[in-house]
Amino acid sequence: MSQVFAGIEAGGTKWVCMIANHPEDIRATTRFPTRDPEETISTAIEFIRNHIRNPEDLRGLGIGSFGPLDLKKDSPTYGFLTTTPKPGWANTDLISPFQKEFNLSIGFDTDVNAAALGEYRWGAGRGLSDFIYLTVGTGIGGAAIVNHSLIHGMIHPEMGHILIPHDWEHDPFAGVCPYHGDCLEGLATGPAIKARWGQPAEDLPPDHPAWQLEAHYLGLGIANLIATLSPQRVILGGGVMDQTQLFPMIREEVRELLGDYISAMDILEANEEYIVPPVLGTQAGVLGAVALAQQAAEA
Amino acid sequence: MSQVFAGIEAGGTKWVCMIANHPEDIRATTRFPTRDPEETISTAIEFIRNHIRNPEDLRGLGIGSFGPLDLKKDSPTYGFLTTTPKPGWANTDLISPFQKEFNLSIGFDTDVNAAALGEYRWGAGRGLSDFIYLTVGTGIGGAAIVNHSLIHGMIHPEMGHILIPHDWEHDPFAGVCPYHGDCLEGLATGPAIKARWGQPAEDLPPDHPAWQLEAHYLGLGIANLIATLSPQRVILGGGVMDQTQLFPMIREEVRELLGDYISAMDILEANEEYIVPPVLGTQAGVLGAVALAQQAAEA
Numbered sequence: 001m002s003q004v005f006a007g008i009e010a011g012g013t014k015w016v017c018m019i020a021n022h023p024e025d026i027r028a029t030t031r032f033p034t035r036d037p038e039e040t041i042s043t044a045i046e047f048i049r050n051h052i053r054n055p056e057d058l059r060g061l062g063i064g065s066f067g068p069l070d071l072k073k074d075s076p077t078y079g080f081l082t083t084t085p086k087p088g089w090a091n092t093d094l095i096s097p098f099q100k101e102f103n104l105s106i107g108f109d110t111d112v113n114a115a116a117l118g119e120y121r122w123g124a125g126r127g128l129s130d131f132i133y134l135t136v137g138t139g140i141g142g143a144a145i146v147n148h149s150l151i152h153g154m155i156h157p158e159m160g161h162i163l164i165p166h167d168w169e170h171d172p173f174a175g176v177c178p179y180h181g182d183c184l185e186g187l188a189t190g191p192a193i194k195a196r197w198g199q200p201a202e203d204l205p206p207d208h209p210a211w212q213l214e215a216h217y218l219g220l221g222i223a224n225l226i227a228t229l230s231p232q233r234v235i236l237g238g239g240v241m242d243q244t245q246l247f248p249m250i251r252e253e254v255r256e257l258l259g260d261y262i263s264a265m266d267i268l269e270a271n272e273e274y275i276v277p278p279v280l281g282t283q284a285g286v287l288g289a290v291a292l293a294q295q296a297a298e299a
Numbered sequence: 300m301s302q303v304f305a306g307i308e309a310g311g312t313k314w315v316c317m318i319a320n321h322p323e324d325i326r327a328t329t330r331f332p333t334r335d336p337e338e339t340i341s342t343a344i345e346f347i348r349n350h351i352r353n354p355e356d357l358r359g360l361g362i363g364s365f366g367p368l369d370l371k372k373d374s375p376t377y378g379f380l381t382t383t384p385k386p387g388w389a390n391t392d393l394i395s396p397f398q399k400e401f402n403l404s405i406g407f408d409t410d411v412n413a414a415a416l417g418e419y420r421w422g423a424g425r426g427l428s429d430f431i432y433l434t435v436g437t438g439i440g441g442a443a444i445v446n447h448s449l450i451h452g453m454i455h456p457e458m459g460h461i462l463i464p465h466d467w468e469h470d471p472f473a474g475v476c477p478y479h480g481d482c483l484e485g486l487a488t489g490p491a492i493k494a495r496w497g498q499p500a501e502d503l504p505p506d507h508p509a510w511q512l513e514a515h516y517l518g519l520g521i522a523n524l525i526a527t528l529s530p531q532r533v534i535l536g537g538g539v540m541d542q543t544q545l546f547p548m549i550r551e552e553v554r555e556l557l558g559d560y561i562s563a564m565d566i567l568e569a570n571e572e573y574i575v576p577p578v579l580g581t582q583a584g585v586l587g588a589v590a591l592a593q594q595a596a597e598a
Contacts (some may be wrong), residue, residue: 130452145443153429153529161555162523179558224461228527230452247404257462259478
């Protein structure tokens with residue numbers, strides 16, 4: 001067996017592990033529920049060990065994790081999950097156990113940054129210098145590639161928490177974000193849709209008014225992100241975006257919200273290629289972790 | 300005379316030209332009202348010619364201009380002002396006249412990108428990898444350095460046009476943006492303040508309620524930019540920010556708006572160094588053009 005990379009998508013409810021070189025060369029994949037840190041990490045290590053013949057076959061390892069994370073490389077708790085409310089997981093060191101076991105440099109980033117990097121290498125962001133990746137599911141996560149690199153800044157973006165106009169008369173729903181109430185995440189995640197309409201998003205028919213309102217809020221958020229980042233493309237993933245009827249509705253909202261002002265953008269001519277689903281689909285996260293592994297090995 | 304750089308801040312009402320190497324080595328400066336393109340450009344060329352002894356003393360030239368601009372290097376109209384409503388200036392080639400005269404590569408960018416670059420080289424952004432520069436005056440312009448480089452993306456950011464919550468009951472003012480009405484620029488520029496309160500911003504006393512509302516809107520905009528870009532610092536310049544009482548009010552608004560969620564950021568501890576005025580003050584723009592000249596010469 002030739003050399004390969006390992007990627008781990010570390011989620012709050014499940015972990016996905018993969019041995020691969022790229023999307024067309026996937027050697028093995030597994031997914032299992034997130035238990036306590038020790039057991040979960042052991043399961044991942046076990047999977048990797050079982051799928052490489054010799055230790056030296058493993059060229060790199062990448063982890064894209066749920067957060068909040070300490071991503072400051074010079075911090076004593078670099079690679080830790082920090083203040084997560086998930087029982088048992090606060091202050092968990094996600095890097096050291098793998099480093100001890102496999103003795104190589106480890107790529108580490110947020111789950112959404114990993115997914116964006118996966119799309120950059122092999123998906124809808126390929127060949128672009130600047131794009132946004134948003135995932136809309138139980139939360140709203142955002143990542144951006146700017147000048148061919150991920151934004152980290154002081155910590156990492158929290159694009160789900162931008163504040164948008166909320167017409168209380170038209171939509172008296174207060175929002176579900178425990179921090180800000182009616183920020184983008186508070187108004188437009190899966191749980192917000194469920195709380196507003198009294199039934200799970202996936203049970204609402206495609207012509208339900210929930211989707212027009214959802215497209216409106218996502219359109220507002222995306223218009224703000226476009227005005228801030230001037231991206232060449234916007235990639236929308238996550239469970240809520242499985243409702244593919246949202247794409248044309250969101251494109252229309254964004255077009256209207258930007259107005260004539262940003263018409264110079266190719267948005268109007270190539271709208272259907274401007275706001276798109278991820279090419280890697282549900283594998284964006286774990287393939288992104290493989291991309292993190294490659295990036296760490298190249299560094 | 301040793302070698303020097305020329306910087307031009309090309310504004311809609313005035314141009315500022317400078318011969319310099321850095322803020323402590325400024326050889327000459329001039330400013331003059333913007334007339335028609337030919338006359339204005341000739342005046343700038345004349346100034347530069349008069350302040351260099353030999354043509355080879357000029358090592359580089361940079362232009363930071365009002366927009367909208369064509370910044371795509373592979374475009375046939377690269378370096379042009381495009382659709383500006385300013386009479387006589389639409390489709391003006393800003394680069395070729397200088398290139399013909401001085402025969403060197405020319406740094407070219409928006410006025411606000413130039414100012415941000417100036418702050419990055421010599422001002423409040425020095426040593427930072429990621430920061431935001433906002434100018435609040437007759438318009439609101441925004442630029443960001445991400446991973447040590449300016450964001451351009453598909454065109455350039457238009458941060459003034461992000462959409463923020465607007466409580467119509469508390470503030471029934473409709474906003475002055477001709478494109479979006481009550482976007483950030485529509486609610487919080489100098490002309491918006493004047494239109495809302497019936498007198499020029501600079502005539503309102505520091506304890507006028509106008510400033511609390513102004514701090515609120517700017518706080519909303521800045522909170523969104525922080526959530527998107529995770530900057531290490533936010534620099535606020537422009538005429539409206541001459542009202543220095545705004546700084547503590549804006550810091551308080553941002554702190555409240557971000558909530559506990561982004562408390563991991565050093566914002567809370569070092570708030571006074573987080574949201575700051577530009578170090579280069581009103582010279583940020585033209586010194587930024589000098590920085591563009593240096594960047595072009597180094598490339």
